[in-house]
Amino acid sequence: MAGTQAQTAPQGQIAPEQLNWHGDAKAxxxxxxxxxxxxxxxxxxxxxxxxxxxxxxxxFAETWKKRVADAAAGTRTDDPVRGCQPPGMPRxxxxxxxxMLIMQTPGRVMLYRDGMPVRRVWLTPAxxxxxxxxxxxxxxxxxxxxxxxxxxTQIVGIKDQPIDSxxxxxxxxxxxxxxxxxxxxxxxxxxxxxxxxAALTRPMTSTVTYHLLGDxxxxxxxxxxxxxxxxxxxxxxx
Numbered sequence: 001m002a003g004t005q006a007q008t009a010p011q012g013q014i015a016p017e018q019l020n021w022h023g024d025a026k027a028x029x030x031x032x033x034x035x036x037x038x039x040x041x042x043x044x045x046x047x048x049x050x051x052x053x054x055x056x057x058x059x060f061a062e063t064w065k066k067r068v069a070d071a072a073a074g075t076r077t078d079d080p081v082r083g084c085q086p087p088g089m090p091r092x093x094x095x096x097x098x099x100m101l102i103m104q105t106p107g108r109v110m111l112y113r114d115g116m117p118v119r120r121v122w123l124t125p126a127x128x129x130x131x132x133x134x135x136x137x138x139x140x141x142x143x144x145x146x147x148x149x150x151x152x153t154q155i156v157g158i159k160d161q162p163i164d165s166x167x168x169x170x171x172x173x174x175x176x177x178x179x180x181x182x183x184x185x186x187x188x189x190x191x192x193x194x195x196x197x198a199a200l201t202r203p204m205t206s207t208v209t210y211h212l213l214g215d216x217x218x219x220x221x222x223x224x225x226x227x228x229x230x231x232x233x234x235x236x237x238x
Contacts, residue, residue, distance in 0.1 A: 028149040030180050030188060031104045033218045034210035036097045037187070047094040047164045048206040049194075054168045060199040067167030080138075080161050086116050088138035088161040090176055090192045094206050095164060099218050109144060109151060112220040121153050128156055136160070140176065151180040163194065171198035186212040 044052045056064055070076035081087050087095055092113065101112040111119035121144040128134070134141055134157035144153035155176040163170055174196040182188045191207040194200065
């Protein structure tokens with residue numbers, strides 16, 4: 001061919017040279033591999049939930065008290081993590097200490113951890129589906145949007161799993177809101193708010209801090225683990 005012609009993006013798409021490394025030229029950059037930086041509380045909620053004790057109603061309060069008593073007696077068997085099941089939400093963010101990979105692309109944000117289902121946050125102006133059309137998953141169903149320098153999410157349809165290691169229960173009315181905020185080059189906070197009018201007398205909030213991992217090439221691994229009553233991540237079998 002005589003000469004060259006500059007490539008242009010199809011109508012409605014972003015030209016490659018306009019994309020930054022995390023795939024969305026207009027988005028605040030929260031991509032990367034992150035690890036928890038805050039220290040769990042010595043007492044109360046290790047996941048940082050407030051108010052504490054959890055403001056549970058009726059049967060939900062009784063369920064939690066029984067789980068706490070069973071844990072103290074060494075007889076608790078309903079923690080999904082001890083049974084090698086996904087921890088679900090919000091524990092994916094507030095109750096896990098391993099690396100977390102965040103990838104941003106136009107239209108969605110993907111979050112990965114070892115041995116857990118992938119989280120997908122759809123960046124769409126559309127509202128969440130009606131309750132009757134939502135199927136429950138361990139990570140729920142999430143939509144999000146960028147507000148200034150933050151990623152803000154809404155999550156519904158969360159599977160019936162405890163929201164923390166002590167066994168705080170929730171109803172199928174639980175809604176989770178997250179705000180991912182990059183504080184600086186190497187630090188990010190995630191504020192998680194739980195609203196559940198059927199189980200809680202008031203919302204609960206936890207803010208956790210992440211630092212950027214020094215190994216940008218880290219990627220999640222597939223693994224198997226053996227269920228037991230003294231489960232810990234160290235017992236994962238890769």
